[in-house]
Amino acid sequence: PDLGHILREYRKVMVPEINSGQLVRVLRAEYLVDAVGFNRVRGLPLASEEIVEAIHQLIGSTP
Numbered sequence: 067p068d069l070g071h072i073l074r075e076y077r078k079v080m081v082p083e084i085n086s087g088q089l090v091r092v093l094r095a096e097y098l099v100d101a102v103g104f105n106r107v108r109g110l111p112l113a114s115e116e117i118v119e120a121i122h123q124l125i126g127s128t129p
Contacts, residue, residue, distance in 0.1 A: 070097040080104055080124055082117050 073079050073093065081090040082104045090103035104120045106112055 073099045
């Protein structure tokens with residue numbers, strides 16, 4: 067299957083990015099999916115704990 071087919075299998079798609087959200091905009095425009103950006107523009111790598119916390123916030127649960 068293509069990327070669009072895979073993305074549409076999910077209600078929301080979180081896109082961690084170390085920039086201002088270019089990829090999430092492309093995914094929304096190209097594949098019409100509910101993509102949510104998790105962006106950090108501070109020049110440092112994203113910590114896995116930050117991503118896990120953002121996922122829990124997105125789905126409304128606690129770790």
